[in-house]
Amino acid sequence: MGPLRLLILQATPFCNLDCTYCYLPDKGVKKKMSDDVIAKAVEQVLQLDIVGEELSIVWHAGEPLAAGINFYRKAHKIISDILPSGTKLRHCIQTNGTLIQDQWCELFKDINMSVGISIDGPPDLNDRFRIMKSGQGSTSRVEQAISCMKKNDYGFHTISVVTKDSLSMPEEIFRYLHGLGADTIAFNVEEVEGVHEESSMNGISEDEYKGFLKVLHDLSFEIGNVNYVREFRQAHQAIMTSIVKKRPTMSMENRPLSILNVDIDGNMSTYSPELLGMKHPRYGDFLIGNVLKESIKEKLSDKKFNRMANDILKGVKNCQSECSYFHFCGGGAPSNKLFENGTFESTETMHCRMSRKVVVDVAMERVMDLLGEKIDQSILEHPKSEEVTHVVGG
Numbered sequence: 001m002g003p004l005r006l007l008i009l010q011a012t013p014f015c016n017l018d019c020t021y022c023y024l025p026d027k028g029v030k031k032k033m034s035d036d037v038i039a040k041a042v043e044q045v046l047q048l049d050i051v052g053e054e055l056s057i058v059w060h061a062g063e064p065l066a067a068g069i070n071f072y073r074k075a076h077k078i079i080s081d082i083l084p085s086g087t088k089l090r091h092c093i094q095t096n097g098t099l100i101q102d103q104w105c106e107l108f109k110d111i112n113m114s115v116g117i118s119i120d121g122p123p124d125l126n127d128r129f130r131i132m133k134s135g136q137g138s139t140s141r142v143e144q145a146i147s148c149m150k151k152n153d154y155g156f157h158t159i160s161v162v163t164k165d166s167l168s169m170p171e172e173i174f175r176y177l178h179g180l181g182a183d184t185i186a187f188n189v190e191e192v193e194g195v196h197e198e199s200s201m202n203g204i205s206e207d208e209y210k211g212f213l214k215v216l217h218d219l220s221f222e223i224g225n226v227n228y229v230r231e232f233r234q235a236h237q238a239i240m241t242s243i244v245k246k247r248p249t250m251s252m253e254n255r256p257l258s259i260l261n262v263d264i265d266g267n268m269s270t271y272s273p274e275l276l277g278m279k280h281p282r283y284g285d286f287l288i289g290n291v292l293k294e295s296i297k298e299k300l301s302d303k304k305f306n307r308m309a310n311d312i313l314k315g316v317k318n319c320q321s322e323c324s325y326f327h328f329c330g331g332g333a334p335s336n337k338l339f340e341n342g343t344f345e346s347t348e349t350m351h352c353r354m355s356r357k358v359v360v361d362v363a364m365e366r367v368m369d370l371l372g373e374k375i376d377q378s379i380l381e382h383p384k385s386e387e388v389t390h391v392v393g394g
Contacts, residue, residue, distance in 0.1 A: 002050030023194030100145035105152035164200035170215035186230035235363035251330030272335030
């Protein structure tokens, strides 16, 4: 199990936006994570001995800035005081950006926080989906926030949700985001998850999405930064890992305790962050305990966790046995398999077709062009990696 790559903490479930594709069920709840939960979460992972030289904490699942500046100053001190000396602490936050002012930029600098801002593209696109609770679009407020970040000389990246409406305007989206001054940009396909039970991307062909991505890839080369788009950076790394090191890319979402998710009340889950707070007839609430009441180590041996872990492992093995892209994704995301196909044991999803397979195809074509020769296609044939082994007991 592990090592722990991401400790995801829910500062608050509340969000001041009402995005049309949001998957979270409790975004109207105004509550914050307590000091005790923060401390116990860090203490628990240290007891498991799964923390390496760096601990990355991601504040997620709600609008994290709604928790307030003082919340993060206090949380940073609590965590820093608990961590062993020499452990590098890295805070990451994904925000809708509407609350950013100078004081927030001061905090970002003080605790060296990585900041991602969610914006889907130009106003006429973004304001169709990312709307305030009043029904107004959010773009103008996000642009003000980005101006504040630039005035304070603090870098940021962006994440955009790709909907059916996005596909006709890849160049406009790219040039808009690049014009905002984002260090890098990223794209999440609109997913079927949680309370969001239908995606506008259902029914979109791979060729349609491939055309969208090819424009983004070409524009990355045009600006002289082939890794400007997160998806291509990851694809390039996965391709080189497969070619040079002859081993598959491992997915954090399929490894128990590579990711640990903790909600405001201290409830814990692992695997895909999107499983936290969700329920299912076979698995119940996906929780593996509560940091205030139970030891993670003890809960990892119970039947509930092992049922989930074994089903996820079966899904990974199924992907390995039948998918020529296994080297590049490591078995897909459990949450997408469950929400799209109804079971962890399934294989292909709309998410993996769009976010993995098509991305790799586009990147591979460019790699071949740059090398001036055809790469050995064996890496896209039936996977020959070592057998996936059982990683949990029971």
